[in-house]
Amino acid sequence: MRDVLLFVGVLLACLVEAVEALTIVLAVGYTRGWRPAWEGVVAASAVLAATVALLGPALTVIPIASLRLVVGGMLLVFGLQWLRKAILRAGGAKALHDEEAAFAEQTARARAAGEPADPARDWYGFTVAFKSVLLEGLEVAFIVVTFGASQGSLALAVAAALTAVLVVVVVGFAVRHPLSRVPENTLKFAVGLLLTSFGTFWAAEGAGVHWPGGDAAIVVLPAVYAVVAVILVAWLRREQVSPVRVEGGHA
Amino acid sequence: MSWLRRFGAFWYDFLVGDDWRLLLGAVVGIVGVDALVRAGHGAVWWVLPSVVVVTLAISIRRARRP
Numbered sequence: 479m480r481d482v483l484l485f486v487g488v489l490l491a492c493l494v495e496a497v498e499a500l501t502i503v504l505a506v507g508y509t510r511g512w513r514p515a516w517e518g519v520v521a522a523s524a525v526l527a528a529t530v531a532l533l534g535p536a537l538t539v540i541p542i543a544s545l546r547l548v549v550g551g552m553l554l555v556f557g558l559q560w561l562r563k564a565i566l567r568a569g570g571a572k573a574l575h576d577e578e579a580a581f582a583e584q585t586a587r588a589r590a591a592g593e594p595a596d597p598a599r600d601w602y603g604f605t606v607a608f609k610s611v612l613l614e615g616l617e618v619a620f621i622v623v624t625f626g627a628s629q630g631s632l633a634l635a636v637a638a639a640l641t642a643v644l645v646v647v648v649v650g651f652a653v654r655h656p657l658s659r660v661p662e663n664t665l666k667f668a669v670g671l672l673l674t675s676f677g678t679f680w681a682a683e684g685a686g687v688h689w690p691g692g693d694a695a696i697v698v699l700p701a702v703y704a705v706v707a708v709i710l711v712a713w714l715r716r717e718q719v720s721p722v723r724v725e726g727g728h729a
Numbered sequence: 730m731s732w733l734r735r736f737g738a739f740w741y742d743f744l745v746g747d748d749w750r751l752l753l754g755a756v757v758g759i760v761g762v763d764a765l766v767r768a769g770h771g772a773v774w775w776v777l778p779s780v781v782v783v784t785l786a787i788s789i790r791r792a793r794r795p
Contacts, residue, residue, distance in 0.1 A: 551755055551756070552744070554759075555755045556743070558788075559748075559751060566789065569789075569793075571792060571793055620743075674781065678778055682759075682762055685763040686766040687777070695774070706782050706786070710785070710786060
């Protein structure tokens with residue numbers, strides 16, 4: 479069960495980040511040409527692959543209890559940030575991420591940058607595509623490495639990430655448009671729940687806690703956190719529609 | 730220096746993010762559980778999830794405050 483959740487967690491996290499990176503890469507491709515866009519994607523992917531290849535095996539040298547304590551703690555903090563954002567967005571307290579708006583903004587910026595000095599090498603297009611894939615991918619690389627090392631399933635985590643990238647690249651370049659219909663906040667919600675749950679599970683295990691039911695706890699934790707998150711979203715929505723009190727006590 | 734600053738900014742954003750209370754809550758929870766286990770307390774599995782829930786609720790409540 480841990481492996482299934484690990485695969486789903488990495489897959490969803492990678493899907494979200496890949497969709498966001500794709501929006502910028504498409505904007506670069508349409509405005510600056512596909513060559514610098516692809517070169518940026520390939521260069522950033524190589525850096526990310528090297529990061530995972532170096533850090534993944536290196537982490538397995540650390541004793542598993544210490545590794546789970548530290549990595550679990552980091553995943554917990556990271557997961558809580560994702561979950562907080564997803565709750566605020568679902569509750570209407572924060573604007574939803576809009577791929578169409580991001581695409582329009584990035585396209586305008588790329589046009590404003592003007593023509594490249596050397597027509598054979600568009601550094602602007604390359605740099606924007608490279609940075610977008612690298613920055614979005616670093617979070618995924620962190621999740622892949624930590625999930626893989628803590629669970630002893632680096633290959634599975636890498637497979638999940640590659641599956642997500644493949645799906646987004648194939649679909650994205652087939653429709654040649656930002657994937658604005660992907661329910662990004664729902665995915666972020668699920669990723670936040672899974673990262674927070676795995677973080678809690680591993681950090682506590684690393685500290686020497688014995689979970690009741692053993693591995694079954696990793697299924698219960700996301701369910702418990704989901705209930706809490708739904709309650710918080712409902713509270714936020716109720717706050718949004720509550721009548722605003724004005725001077726004199728009139729609603 | 731610029732590279733070092735960006736590296737620091739990356740880790741700050743990564744660990745602290747939008748609300749430092751989340752980092753504080755997680756650290757307090759983990760250190761607390763570790764101390765309880767070292768002190769010989771047995772069934773403390775519920776401590777960390779409880780701290781996580783309280784931390785998240787506080788963070789959301791603070792974010793909602795105008």
